[in-house]
Amino acid sequence: MSNQIGKQRLTVSEWLLMYAVITYAPTTRALTQMTITNAKEMAWMVPVASCIVYVPLMAIIVSIVKKFQGKSFIDIMSACFGKTVSKILGVIIMVYLLVLLAMYIRYSTDQLTSTVYIGTDYRIFVFLELFAIFFMLRGGIATIGRMNKIVFFLLIIQFLLLLVFLVKELDINNVTPVHIGGIPNVLRSTLDVLSISGYVTFLLIFNDKVVIYDKFKKGFVRIGIFMITALTLIVFWTLSIFGWRIVEHLNYPFFQVVKGIIIFKGMTGMEALFLSLWLLSEFMIICFFSYCILHLAKGVFNIKSELPFISVFLVFMFLFTQYFCSNTLELQTFSRSIAFPTNIIITIVLPFMLFVVGKIRKKI
Amino acid sequence: MIEDHVMKDMEVTIENTKKIFSTQDDVKYKVTLIRGEPELKVVIVYIDGMVKITSVNEDIIRPLNENPVFGSVATLQEAYRAALNGGIYHGNMVVISKMEELISTLLSGFSIVVFDELKTALAFETKGFEFRSVAAGQEENTFKSAKEAFVENVRVNVSLVRQKLKTRHLAVHEMDVGEKSNTTCSILYMNNICNEEFVNTVITRIKNIKQEDVLSMQDIYEGLVEHKYTMFPQSKSTESASVLCSSLMEGKIAILMNGIPYGLIFPTVFGDLFNSAFDYNINFALASFFRIMRYASFLMTLLLPGIYVAIAEYHPEMIPFALLNTIGASKAGTPFGTVMEVLLMSFTFYVLIQVSMQVPSSMGSAVSIVGGIVLGQAAVQAQLVSPGVIVVIAAASIAALAIPNKDANFATWIWQGFITILTAVLGLYGLTFGVILLLYSLARLESLGVPYLSPYIHPKKMQLEDSLVRFPLTDIQNRPTYLKPKIKERKKA
Numbered sequence: 001m002s003n004q005i006g007k008q009r010l011t012v013s014e015w016l017l018m019y020a021v022i023t024y025a026p027t028t029r030a031l032t033q034m035t036i037t038n039a040k041e042m043a044w045m046v047p048v049a050s051c052i053v054y055v056p057l058m059a060i061i062v063s064i065v066k067k068f069q070g071k072s073f074i075d076i077m078s079a080c081f082g083k084t085v086s087k088i089l090g091v092i093i094m095v096y097l098l099v100l101l102a103m104y105i106r107y108s109t110d111q112l113t114s115t116v117y118i119g120t121d122y123r124i125f126v127f128l129e130l131f132a133i134f135f136m137l138r139g140g141i142a143t144i145g146r147m148n149k150i151v152f153f154l155l156i157i158q159f160l161l162l163l164v165f166l167v168k169e170l171d172i173n174n175v176t177p178v179h180i181g182g183i184p185n186v187l188r189s190t191l192d193v194l195s196i197s198g199y200v201t202f203l204l205i206f207n208d209k210v211v212i213y214d215k216f217k218k219g220f221v222r223i224g225i226f227m228i229t230a231l232t233l234i235v236f237w238t239l240s241i242f243g244w245r246i247v248e249h250l251n252y253p254f255f256q257v258v259k260g261i262i263i264f265k266g267m268t269g270m271e272a273l274f275l276s277l278w279l280l281s282e283f284m285i286i287c288f289f290s291y292c293i294l295h296l297a298k299g300v301f302n303i304k305s306e307l308p309f310i311s312v313f314l315v316f317m318f319l320f321t322q323y324f325c326s327n328t329l330e331l332q333t334f335s336r337s338i339a340f341p342t343n344i345i346i347t348i349v350l351p352f353m354l355f356v357v358g359k360i361r362k363k364i
Numbered sequence: 365m366i367e368d369h370v371m372k373d374m375e376v377t378i379e380n381t382k383k384i385f386s387t388q389d390d391v392k393y394k395v396t397l398i399r400g401e402p403e404l405k406v407v408i409v410y411i412d413g414m415v416k417i418t419s420v421n422e423d424i425i426r427p428l429n430e431n432p433v434f435g436s437v438a439t440l441q442e443a444y445r446a447a448l449n450g451g452i453y454h455g456n457m458v459v460i461s462k463m464e465e466l467i468s469t470l471l472s473g474f475s476i477v478v479f480d481e482l483k484t485a486l487a488f489e490t491k492g493f494e495f496r497s498v499a500a501g502q503e504e505n506t507f508k509s510a511k512e513a514f515v516e517n518v519r520v521n522v523s524l525v526r527q528k529l530k531t532r533h534l535a536v537h538e539m540d541v542g543e544k545s546n547t548t549c550s551i552l553y554m555n556n557i558c559n560e561e562f563v564n565t566v567i568t569r570i571k572n573i574k575q576e577d578v579l580s581m582q583d584i585y586e587g588l589v590e591h592k593y594t595m596f597p598q599s600k601s602t603e604s605a606s607v608l609c610s611s612l613m614e615g616k617i618a619i620l621m622n623g624i625p626y627g628l629i630f631p632t633v634f635g636d637l638f639n640s641a642f643d644y645n646i647n648f649a650l651a652s653f654f655r656i657m658r659y660a661s662f663l664m665t666l667l668l669p670g671i672y673v674a675i676a677e678y679h680p681e682m683i684p685f686a687l688l689n690t691i692g693a694s695k696a697g698t699p700f701g702t703v704m705e706v707l708l709m710s711f712t713f714y715v716l717i718q719v720s721m722q723v724p725s726s727m728g729s730a731v732s733i734v735g736g737i738v739l740g741q742a743a744v745q746a747q748l749v750s751p752g753v754i755v756v757i758a759a760a761s762i763a764a765l766a767i768p769n770k771d772a773n774f775a776t777w778i779w780q781g782f783i784t785i786l787t788a789v790l791g792l793y794g795l796t797f798g799v800i801l802l803l804y805s806l807a808r809l810e811s812l813g814v815p816y817l818s819p820y821i822h823p824k825k826m827q828l829e830d831s832l833v834r835f836p837l838t839d840i841q842n843r844p845t846y847l848k849p850k851i852k853e854r855k856k857a
Contacts, residue, residue, distance in 0.1 A: 128797055139807065143804065153820075276799075
């Protein structure tokens, strides 16, 4: 079994859709609030403005993938930075991913205990999430990729339905005026978007698990366009319904937007159903980062297989999430003051550095 | 005990045969004298009931006495040569020199002619089993299509396929499976379309079946599938030759087995469970609508009881006030909570399903009456369960029957129960958790190496023209790419 799982490969589309799914939950949870801090009513333009960095970042990722087909992330870093630096960076990224994973687990469980399951012990949900993740990880990357693809389609259907249900609530006054003077603020907010859209860099961690075909660039272009469109729509809809002054004070603003949906003559409370689908994406994020950590550890410590470490790792995560923070406020502070800048360094600065050093050393 | 595996002269051979079949009275030994000459003695051995007795009389005994070829023979050696050269009328003859060969041919319906003083015998195919004639199928919808269904004889079944696919590319590979049962299996595929990997895998896996008796398709199925611990079927069984032929033309492999009036089709993916032969005999728009309905029914079966429990117990705010009022009124006076009611009714339904499968069809209507009317209506009148729950369980359970594949029906019902229990404990979170586990169990499945969720997870194309919906048949120009057929386009084959 372990041999079979070791040989599993992802297709390019499965690989890229993982990126789309893992960005869905953080985007719906926090993006609007992050972008309005500077950009106010012009926040919906921030995702498009972020293309100034996002497009070169995607181009860099594409060139790295093209050059290092079938190579692991550690191999890529070793080629550019040398063996020792790559191992040190590998450990740093791994530790950061552990923290990020703990953060996501707590976010998903806190979202449940603060909305639908008020008063329930969050540890029950942590245990259940990790229990499901155990099986998913044992299934291997191909299984995760296939599940992710189905989850992606479900999320798309849900997302489009949400947009349709909310059309009549849109108020254009909340997203105007658009003026030249606001552009510097929009540009300043692009980092907020990049801290999420930069997750594309994490795909490199299991670059060696992907079967790259000739026209794989097209896939990156498509997913890039899709991401920018989706991010813009989410911010636009949330902002347009509530206005930035209200959004500023809301907990999970997109969720609040969904709460307002009334369909079929009085059917409300749709948030519970939509929350179930959000949970699917949360499961995928947790699974994604867990796999990243295990795979990175495999590269850093030259381990033959990730499989024997899955249970130990998940037990560690269960304990770690309990001591990671004590409430939502701490979580949000942590995201803002630590996760946000570290995300930028690891997902944006690192690939740029990798590219520049690789070019200088003629490795890319 | 047989003294030697190599045949001796007639006396010893017959003696050994009698020892081996000492408890089988249906093994007959007919002594015949060629032309009535006592020195030209042969013994004909056959199993009564497995051979056509007229064939033994007319094609073996009569020529031995009346065929001019035997008129001039003076020794048994000459008689043996005459028989070998067509003196006995036969379509299939086997020369036997070992006792094992004698036993296996005898058990396959051959008649053995043992010559005195010779160490070899001749076996002539005189099979004459009784079998059911080809008739309309009982279990698959044959709306506007051929009515002929497979029978228990594998040769007849292969000939049904051959009648429909008159091409030299139809490959038929025969194997005997089961160390004791020696059941004949035929592996059918189009050698110019089907991926060689599938063929090799199937042959290797069938060869690896080490069971003593292979008497049901499940024996073959479990020997072939990668994942034994899943409820969802990884192959499709059909009783229709037309369905089997169209699967072969897609690039799949079919397995027919002697004694079983069904064919197994490999590989099978999730989408195949929702396709029916019916879809190809009606307008494409109707077919597409029905297919979508089947998927919707699948989701309804799987999730409706869970959603009802979650909404009623955990999120009543989701229900419009008027409906909430109705549900509340109907629940008034019932002793159990919604969860208990749903689980109780689901369990009752499972029991009814079991009963309807076990009882003879003549009692089926009685079961329906007791189950449907007495249990349902009486339960409501006695205020044991609320009408809402009965409607939900009935709708969800009947919806599963829209899925054409029976194995998938059962799997869906079981998953429905599992998800309902999870939802009862955890609300909508439990529902999501159940869906994740279901998704995981489907995503990890493969049938002959083909991902089970194909074509929906196909890297480049989902091939929607014949999956979730069906396009006009003239527009379905490619075979499913997940089968990696040798010829991708249908017209080129």
